[in-house]
Amino acid sequence: MYEDSNRFAVAPMMDWTDRHCRVFHRLLTRRALLYTEMVTTGAVLHGDRERLLGFSEIEKPLACQLGGSDPDDLARAARIVEDWGYDEVNLNVGCPSDRVQSGRIGACLMLEPDLVADCVAAMKATVSIPVTVKCRIGVDDQDPELGLDRVADAVVAAGTDALWVHARKAWLKGLSPKENRDVPPLDYERVYRLKRRLPQVWIGINGGIANLDEAEAHLAHVDGVMLGRAAYHDPGILAAVDTRLYGEEGEPRDLLAAVETLLPYIEGELARGARLSHVTRHILGLFQGVPGARKWRRILSSEAVKPGAGVEVIRMALEELGGEPLDTDAQMRDRQDVAFACARP
Structure with a gap:
């Protein structure tokens, strides 16, 4: 079955x-x-x-x-x-x-x-x-x-x-x-x-x-x-x-952590020729009801479409949510637990 x-x-x-x-x-x-x-x-x-x-x-x-x-x-x-x-x-x-x-x-x-x-x-x-x-x-x-x-x-x-x-x-x-x-x-x-x-x-x-x-x-x-x-x-x-x-134990997935984990994937896709907006259009609604969500959407909508836009746009949008700044690019690349996200068959 x-x-x-x-x-x-x-x-x-x-x-x-x-x-x-x-x-x-x-x-x-x-x-x-x-x-x-x-x-x-x-x-x-x-x-x-x-x-x-x-x-x-x-x-x-x-x-x-x-x-x-x-x-x-x-x-x-x-x-x-x-x-x-x-x-x-x-x-x-x-x-x-x-x-x-x-x-x-x-x-x-x-x-x-x-x-x-x-x-x-x-x-x-x-x-x-x-x-x-x-x-x-x-x-x-x-x-x-x-x-x-x-x-x-x-x-x-x-x-x-x-x-x-x-x-x-x-x-x-x-x-x-x-x-x-x-x-x-x-x-x-x-x-x-x-x-x-x-x-x-x-x-x-x-x-x-x-x-x-x-x-x-x-x-x-x-x-x-x-x-x-x-x-x-x-x-x-x-x-x-x-x-x-x-029925899994624990708390629901942390939304900020999900965005952080997504960044190496985005960097990999940008290196392959994708535009930032190809990915960010899917995450616009992530923080529904969270203070700063409107600015999050506005920044991603206006900045991610610009030629050459990178993950710094996402970091800038996240700061409008009142969260802590994300790790640096170098620190993110060192995270072995997300490296698989950039892999393709």
């Missing part, structure tokens, strides 16, 4: 959960399952795999989400994903954007459960890592009772290891992807009913979950909880995941 250790995950989010975001999130939680942005099978098969699939070992456990609808292509892409060292491959059956619909990817596949099952079966026959599915409760005027059951039953029969359900319908026409994350009403009870009907199947829930109190409440009904925008905009939430949801 899919591992209970995956009871909390950070959702795959286009343009957000890139490798820099994932490294940062991992410094806040050792246990959460992290996901890549969705990557299409065509990109995996024919694109720049280092750019698309490359990751730092610190990010694991790590799942790769694939978008596609051709079973053979998905099987080939899943094998590549496994060869790159990912811990799981996930099939996107939930993205509502016009761009992916035109490629027969995402939420439109809710209308083709047999095809989704064929895709899952092809991947399962090819890889040894878990194959999972992330879907909606339905699309458009589809009855969510019938629509979700048909997809769930199909992928379970095909051997899926877990099913993550975003507890909203997706509207394929008339709503933008952003509106599809807010406008269709949430129906958590529908996901709970699915779990009661399929008690032997690992089922996780996603959609509109704002904090760990809500996550704990959901875990009374389903096997896993996935946070998306809440974890991204207020990543400090993640600092308490290991203690609250996994």
Whole structure:
């Protein structure tokens, strides 16, 4: 059975959960399952795999989400994903954007459960890592009772290891992807009913979950909880995941220490040609509710985009929080416990 250790995950989010975001999130939680942005099978098969699939070992456990609808292509892409060292491959059956619909990817596949099952079966026959599915409760005027059951039953029969359900319908026409994350009403009870009907199947829930109190409440009904925008905009939430949801002893992760540990990674990325803003855009919301947080965001937003900006910008922003200055660059490089953060396969 899919591992209970995956009871909390950070959702795959286009343009957000890139490798820099994932490294940062991992410094806040050792246990959460992290996901890549969705990557299409065509990109995996024919694109720049280092750019698309490359990751730092610190990010694991790590799942790769694939978008596609051709079973053979998905099987080939899943094998590549496994060869790159990912811990799981996930099939996107939930993205509502016009761009992916035109490629027969995402939420439109809710209308083709047999095809989704064929895709899952092809991947399962090819890889040894878990194959999972992330879907909606339905699309458009589809009855969510019938629509979700048909997809769930199909992928379970095909051997899926877990099913993550975003507890909203997706509207394929008339709503933008952003509106599809807010406008269709949430129906958590529908996901709970699915779990009661399929008690032997690992089922996780996603959609509109704002904090760990809500996550704990959901875990009374389903096997896993996935946070998306809440974890991204207020990543400090993640600092308490290991203690609250996994029962680890001790205090939540220290946010200042997480930033300090991130600095060698950032220096390594800058040396490879990245801009500081490529990383700092993911840490803007870290100090929600902390005095000086507005200045923190302002400094990072205005200074990190400048050519040649380095980690001194982050130190300057941290001083606005009233904390002690961080170690010097030389001292940071001497910290052996963070050296691994700069490594890549």
